[in-house]
Amino acid sequence: MILLDAEVIPDWILFFGHFHPMLVHLPIGMLLMGMILYLFSQKEEAARQKSIAPILWSTGIVALISCAMGWCLSLAGEYDQDTLFLHQWLGISLALSSLALAYMAQFWSQDSLMSRFFKPLLSLAFILVMWTGHLGGNLTHGSEYLTSYLPQPWRGWLGIAPREQTKGEKGVQPIRINNLQEALIYQDLIQPTLKQKCWSCHNAEKQKGKLRMDSPAYIMKGGANGVILIAGNPSESDLIKRILLDPSHEDHMPPKGKINLTEDEIVLLQWWVKEGAHFNKKIADIPYDTRIKSILTKYTQGTNQQEVYISPVFKENIPAAAEADILKLRKHHLLVIAVSKEKSFLEVNAINSKHVGDKELQDLDGIKEQVVSLKMGGTKLTDEFLQQISKYPRIISLQINHTNISVQGLSYLSSLQHLETLNLVGTSIGDEGLAEIAKIPALRKIYLWQSKVTDQGIHLLQKKMPKLVIDQGWKGKWPLDTLQISTKKPE
Amino acid sequence: MDKIIQEAIQREAQLATRRHFLSSLGTGLGSLALGSFLTNCSSDAGTSFASPLAAKSSPKLGKAKSVIFLHMAGAPSQLELFDYKPSLAKFDGKECPPELLAGKKFAFIRGVPNLLGPKAHFEQRGQAGHWISDYLPHLASQADRVSFLKGMHTDQFNHAPAQLLMHTGSARLGRPSMGSWVSYGLGSENQNLPGFVVLASGGKNPDAGKSAWGSGFLPSIYQGVQCRSEGEPILFIQNPSGVNSDIRKASIETINQINQETYQEFGDPETVARIAQYEMAYKMQSSVPEVMDIKKEPAYIHEMYGTEPGKESFANNCLLARKLVEQGVRFVQLFDWGWDTHGTGLDGSVDYGLHQKCRQIDKASTALLLDLEQRGLLDETLVVWGGEFGRTPMQENREGKKLAYFGRDHHTEAFTMWLAGGGIKPGVSYGETDDLGYSTISGKTSVYDLQATILQCLGFNHEEFTYPFQGRNFRLTDVFGKVIDPILA
Numbered sequence: 001m002i003l004l005d006a007e008v009i010p011d012w013i014l015f016f017g018h019f020h021p022m023l024v025h026l027p028i029g030m031l032l033m034g035m036i037l038y039l040f041s042q043k044e045e046a047a048r049q050k051s052i053a054p055i056l057w058s059t060g061i062v063a064l065i066s067c068a069m070g071w072c073l074s075l076a077g078e079y080d081q082d083t084l085f086l087h088q089w090l091g092i093s094l095a096l097s098s099l100a101l102a103y104m105a106q107f108w109s110q111d112s113l114m115s116r117f118f119k120p121l122l123s124l125a126f127i128l129v130m131w132t133g134h135l136g137g138n139l140t141h142g143s144e145y146l147t148s149y150l151p152q153p154w155r156g157w158l159g160i161a162p163r164e165q166t167k168g169e170k171g172v173q174p175i176r177i178n179n180l181q182e183a184l185i186y187q188d189l190i191q192p193t194l195k196q197k198c199w200s201c202h203n204a205e206k207q208k209g210k211l212r213m214d215s216p217a218y219i220m221k222g223g224a225n226g227v228i229l230i231a232g233n234p235s236e237s238d239l240i241k242r243i244l245l246d247p248s249h250e251d252h253m254p255p256k257g258k259i260n261l262t263e264d265e266i267v268l269l270q271w272w273v274k275e276g277a278h279f280n281k282k283i284a285d286i287p288y289d290t291r292i293k294s295i296l297t298k299y300t301q302g303t304n305q306q307e308v309y310i311s312p313v314f315k316e317n318i319p320a321a322a323e324a325d326i327l328k329l330r331k332h333h334l335l336v337i338a339v340s341k342e343k344s345f346l347e348v349n350a351i352n353s354k355h356v357g358d359k360e361l362q363d364l365d366g367i368k369e370q371v372v373s374l375k376m377g378g379t380k381l382t383d384e385f386l387q388q389i390s391k392y393p394r395i396i397s398l399q400i401n402h403t404n405i406s407v408q409g410l411s412y413l414s415s416l417q418h419l420e421t422l423n424l425v426g427t428s429i430g431d432e433g434l435a436e437i438a439k440i441p442a443l444r445k446i447y448l449w450q451s452k453v454t455d456q457g458i459h460l461l462q463k464k465m466p467k468l469v470i471d472q473g474w475k476g477k478w479p480l481d482t483l484q485i486s487t488k489k490p491e
Numbered sequence: 492m493d494k495i496i497q498e499a500i501q502r503e504a505q506l507a508t509r510r511h512f513l514s515s516l517g518t519g520l521g522s523l524a525l526g527s528f529l530t531n532c533s534s535d536a537g538t539s540f541a542s543p544l545a546a547k548s549s550p551k552l553g554k555a556k557s558v559i560f561l562h563m564a565g566a567p568s569q570l571e572l573f574d575y576k577p578s579l580a581k582f583d584g585k586e587c588p589p590e591l592l593a594g595k596k597f598a599f600i601r602g603v604p605n606l607l608g609p610k611a612h613f614e615q616r617g618q619a620g621h622w623i624s625d626y627l628p629h630l631a632s633q634a635d636r637v638s639f640l641k642g643m644h645t646d647q648f649n650h651a652p653a654q655l656l657m658h659t660g661s662a663r664l665g666r667p668s669m670g671s672w673v674s675y676g677l678g679s680e681n682q683n684l685p686g687f688v689v690l691a692s693g694g695k696n697p698d699a700g701k702s703a704w705g706s707g708f709l710p711s712i713y714q715g716v717q718c719r720s721e722g723e724p725i726l727f728i729q730n731p732s733g734v735n736s737d738i739r740k741a742s743i744e745t746i747n748q749i750n751q752e753t754y755q756e757f758g759d760p761e762t763v764a765r766i767a768q769y770e771m772a773y774k775m776q777s778s779v780p781e782v783m784d785i786k787k788e789p790a791y792i793h794e795m796y797g798t799e800p801g802k803e804s805f806a807n808n809c810l811l812a813r814k815l816v817e818q819g820v821r822f823v824q825l826f827d828w829g830w831d832t833h834g835t836g837l838d839g840s841v842d843y844g845l846h847q848k849c850r851q852i853d854k855a856s857t858a859l860l861l862d863l864e865q866r867g868l869l870d871e872t873l874v875v876w877g878g879e880f881g882r883t884p885m886q887e888n889r890e891g892k893k894l895a896y897f898g899r900d901h902h903t904e905a906f907t908m909w910l911a912g913g914g915i916k917p918g919v920s921y922g923e924t925d926d927l928g929y930s931t932i933s934g935k936t937s938v939y940d941l942q943a944t945i946l947q948c949l950g951f952n953h954e955e956f957t958y959p960f961q962g963r964n965f966r967l968t969d970v971f972g973k974v975i976d977p978i979l980a
Contacts, residue, residue: 247973262976308980314552335680338548340950349546351819352682399867423867449865473865476791478629478854 009075017073020066021140027063028129030055031098035126049109049118056102063095077224079139080205087135094128097121142205177283177299185286186216186279189299190272193265194219197254216279231277234270243269264295313345313372313394313418320344325366332360339372345394347373358384368392377401377423383409390415401425401447407433414439423447425473431457438464449473543712543767544686546678546819553950554980555873555913556680557816558673559823561809561856562657563848564697565650565831566878568899569907570928571841572849574641575613575622578926579884583608587885591929598648598901599833599889606927607886610842610897619918626849629857635918636860637911638978642922642931645880645938648901650831653879654699656938658824659707660967667707667958668715669942670822672967675713675958676951680819683778685771688815689715690808693828704824708960710764712771715824720811721803724783728776736776743769782818785810796858806855813862816872827852830878833887834898841882842897860911869912873948875941881906884927904930908941914948916980939972947974 034055041048070091074084101121108114137146147158175192177183194213200206202213202223211223219239222228228238235241242253243261254260261269272278275286283296321344326336333353339345346367350356357380364371371392376385377399383406389395390412398413401423410433413419419440424433430452437446438461448458449472458470570576587604611624617634630637647653652662659666667675674686689704697703704715718724730739747766754762785793785807786800793799798806805827812823829848831839838844856876863869882899905924911917922934943953946967953972957964 248970310552333682335546337546340552341548341550342552349680349819351680401867421867421870425866445870447865447867471865471867474791474795474858474861476794478795 013072013075016069017071017076020069020073021136023062023069024066024136027059027066027095027098028133030059030062031125031129034059035122038122045115046109049105049115053102053105053109056098056105060095060099060102063091063098067091067095077210078207083135083139083143083205087132087139090128090132090135094125094132097125097128101125175299177296180296180300181282181284183283185272185281185283189268189283193261193269197259197261197265200258201254229273229277232274234273237273240266240270240273264298267291268295311372311396311418311420313396314343316394318344318369318394321346321367321370325363328363328366332356332363334360336367344370345372346370347375349375350377350379351375354378354380356380358382358388361385362388364389364392369394371395372418373397375399376403377425379403381405383412386410386412392416393418395419397421399423401427403427405429407436410436411439413437414441416440416442418442420444421446424451426450428452430454431460434458434461437461443468445469445471447471447473542682542770543710543764544674544679544682544771546680547676549677549950550952550955551950553914553948554871555948555950556677556871557819557821557823557913558670558873558875558945558949559812559816559825559859560658560669561825561852561859561874561876562654562697562827563830563852563876563878564654564693564695564826564828566653566880566882566901566906567830567848568832568841568845568882569641569905570607570609570882570884570899571611571845572624572626573622573639573907573909574905574924574928575624576609576884576924576926576928579606579928580608582606582927591927596648597883599887600883600885600900601888601891604883604885604888604900606884607841607897607899611846617918619920621918621920626846627853629853633857633860636864637909638915638917638919638921640908640910640922640934640936640941640975640978641905641920641924642934642936643877643881643906643908643938643941644931644935645903645906648880648903650698650879650901651700653901653903654697654703657879657941658699658703659705660939660942660969664702664705665707666965667709667713667967668702668704668824669945669967670704670715670824671706671709671713672946672956673822673949675709676956677821677949679821681778683774684782684815684818684820685716685775686821687713687715687824688820688822689717689824689826690720690811691717691826691828692720692803692805692808693826694803695828697826697828703826708965709958710760712764712767715822716775718779718783718811719803720783720807721801724779725775728772728779730776739776740773743773782814783811785814792862795862797854804855805852806858809855809859810862813859813866813868816863816868817866832882832898833889833900834894834896835889837896839898840896841899844896863912871913873913873915873945874911875908875945876910877908878906884929910944910978914980916978919978921975921977934977936975937971939968940975942968943972944975944979947979 034052037055038048038052041051043051070088074088101118104114104118104121109118134146147155150158175189175196177188183189198213201208202211204212204214207223209223209225211228212218212221219229220227225238230237242251243266245252247256247260271288271292278286288296326346329336329348334356335349335351337347337349339347348364348367348371361376361379361381365388368389368391372394373396374389378401381400381403386400386405386409389398395416396418398416398419398421402425405427407429410429413422414436420442422437422440422443422445425447426449428451429448431454434453434457437443443465444467446468448470453472458472462468462470570579583606585606587606589603592603609624611626613622613624614631615621616623616631619635621634621637621639623631623634625631645653645656647656647662655664655666656662658668658670660669670687670689677686679686687704691697701717704717706712706714716725719726723729730736747769750762750766750769753759754766785798788798788810792810796806796810798804798810800807805825808825808827812825815823827848829838830845832841832845833839834841836844838847860869860874863872863874881902881904883902885900887894887898887900905928922936923932924930925932946953946956953966953968953974957966959965
């Protein structure tokens with residue numbers, strides 16, 4: 001890895017290198033097999049040792065070949081240097097240990113003194129196999145790979161942060177500038193963007209294309225294809241060129257499957273490079289036009305990457321509902337369907353079964369953990385049903401339009417912590433019901449067309465919940481009669 | 492004798508293709524379809540949702556559950572409706588600069604045409620400040636509900652191929668339409684109605700014909716069902732005289748049983764589609780007349796849409812679209828013919844004919860938005876409005892001669908569409924054209940981008956939503972398309 005640095009690595013080296021992750025399992029398996037045979041052998045010590053000698057010889061030889069291939073692979077330079085160093089030397093030690101073991105088994109098994117060292121060395125080789133293998137896994141998959149799905153109580157014991165924090169949706173945190181006059185162009189604007197969109201592949205642990213982007217020095221140094229940034233010349237800078245390529249292009253950055261830069265971010269990056277790619281200047285000291293200004297305003301107002309609102313419920317991971325429970329509901333011709341294939345949240349729709357009432361709907365209890373949306377418009381349900389679902393933990397949307405519910409029923413809904421949308425169209429709910437609605441904590445939108453509420457009641461509700469969107473429906477008259485407007489025929 | 496046996500073997504090999512074999516391995520469609528056979532009458536409801544039209548979940552969380560696509564067939568003039576160009580008015584009657592014409596081809600314009608200033612009066616509407624002309628006063632009152640794509644472009648300047656491109660992702664015949672893709676992906680929530688319904692008004696079907704709602708290589712159960720708003724909604728669906736519903740049911744059961752045996756013999760998935768179609772047709776005998784009957788709608792609804800029951804009109808179709816979506820239909824495709832304003836006649840003039848067309852659709856399309864909203868359906872219904880391309884900033888000079896009326900030729904480089912409802916951020920205007928409205932200078936979006944965005948709203952990644960056919964995976968957007976994020980909520 002030192003010898004060929006900075007030069008272009010011939011394809012055949014990398015070709016062999018890519019066999020390393022495959023071939024390496026062969027000596028691992030052989031060695032373990034040899035150990036098992038040794039451990040369970042009924043023979044005397046000398047015969048025991050001798051019988052596994054061929055296995056140990058093959059282990060050693062194949063391990064050496066694996067080491068050579070591993071070295072080829074390491075030339076690609078995409079790995080964390082510290083881990084690689086350890087992995088490399090442990091691997092070489094392991095190969096040599098295997099050969100030593102083979103030699104001992106073959107020639108020293110009769111020697112009462114030397115044969116005593118066989119067992120300790122074999123144990124050492126076992127430790128080496130485990131350790132080297134683990135490091136190899138870390139190199140390939142990343143050090144968090146093994147523990148990323150570790151269940152919660154064990155995480156705590158091992159001192160690993162809870163999963164949401166380690167694996168959360170990174171890269172979409174909005175970048176915000178508090179003081180435009182004082183903000184630094186690189187530290188406050190460019191680096192956060194690079195961190196979100198580039199660092200995951202170009203960092204200390206992983207260097208795709210031999211490129212690191214986690215410090216100004218590395219950015220200026222460039223990668224396997226040379227410098228990526230020419231200050232003052234965005235159209236010649238690979239950094240900009242690759243971002244601007246068509247997303248389907250092989251060389252486009254970020255690659256397929258990663259989050260792309262937004263249009264604003266691209267414009268800012270181009271501007272930064274064009275104005276000299278400064279790493280320590282203030283934004284205010286760099287000339288900008290109206291376009292940049294309007295983008296910067298978005299950053300100061302925090303509206304640059306307004307996160308799309310999504311109910312916190314959908315961020316949970318919950319077990320799927322039992323098939324039997326769903327089947328029970330389908331017997332009533334209720335449509336039970338996952339809101340998306342990704343997760344187990346369910347929607348229950350009575351579109352094909354307007355005849356259902358409280359009795360049939362009791363079967364919903366079986367999926368109460370999963371149900372997030374209930375479309376029960378026009379069914380025979382009553383307040384009793386609302387009492388039943390008041391204990392469901394994840395209801396987000398509830399359509400009970402054109403049903404016989406009353407104020408009493410609405411009073412149960414205040415315990416639905418996540419209820420955001422409520423459809424009460426065509427119900428007999430009047431102003432007294434609005435007091436109960438005001439108690440629903442997360443409500444965002446309510447439909448009240450053809451109910452008994454008055455404008456005054458709506459006004460009061462809006463005062464209590466200023467952010468609630470209230471729809472009262474069409475007033476029954478168009479503001480203007482367009483057919484009265486004459487159109488003149490041209491001559 | 493040997494020859495006969497050999498031929499028999501070869502015949503069977505021809506019938507059971509590798510694809511049939513592989514697809515039957517994966518899904519076992521036949522048994523699924525039989526399970527759903529006339530479930531209304533059977534007691535085993537447990538398997539009733541496994542037919543090809545059973546409601547399915549989207550791969551990702553989608554805001555929209557259904558789509559209403561209002562297609563103004565013939566292509567409305569963006570320069571009279573949404574894309575306000577004061578500079579174009581300034582140069583009205585002047586010759587078009589030659590650099591705009593160099594290397595360009597038009598459907599009818601020849602030589603050097605004159606520029607034609609906007610013939611409508613524009614104002615900024617709502618808080619969003621959208622420019623909407625007085626041709627569409629009702630829509631203007633709801634400007635904050637809709638979002639505009641002003642930088643749309645296409646590569647087809649004739650109606651039929653451009654319409655095909657818009658609806659099937661290819662200017663040539665044979666690809667499944669957007670509605671077919673959607674009903675293939677999401678099925679139909681209503682077990683008695685198809686997933687994809689087509690309604691046409693304006694006296695003519697669109698130039699692209701039935702291929703604009705064809706199922707292409709998808710199973711034919713997913714093709715659009717065209718309903719007429721005048722007379723019987725679907726032809727040949729009612730029982731002939733002397734055949735009562737029991738006889739009809741018994742005969743369909745028998746036919747399907749035979750089809751089932753045929754499927755087991757040959758394994759052709761089209762047989763499954765045919766079984767499902769018979770089944771659906773039987774169910775539609777009662778469900779369709781009910782949903783297609785707008786007479787029972789209250790008077791205020793007729794007032795709202797401007798509908799007249801029994802007539803073929805865009806307004807009636809808008810009301811029907813709302814009813815269908817309310818009943819769980821996934822994709823409703825409306826075509827309204829008569830927007831091809833070349834200026835060859837009074838009806839085809841941008842200063843009169845276009846205004847008349849706008850009057851026919853303005854109230855109804857606005858009412859559709861309001862009616863969906865008050866029922867709580869707009870959150871889950873994506874409404875799309877537009878034509879297959881735009882119209883030129885130049886006055887048409889057909890074959891080099893001056894026409895009697897003001898008209899505009901077909902234009903591919905810039906046109907406007909609007910979207911509203913499920914998944915769309917309201918009040919956005921994305922894309923900008925140059926001062927003459929000739930081409931897009933920022934926020935350029937293609938027909939594929941629009942399709943990708945529609946699929947995105949429904950919870951599909953347009954790149955992953957594929958169907959294997961003739962050895963490759965096909966998608967609606969072919970190898971193109973980029974989701975238009977700025978207009979997404």
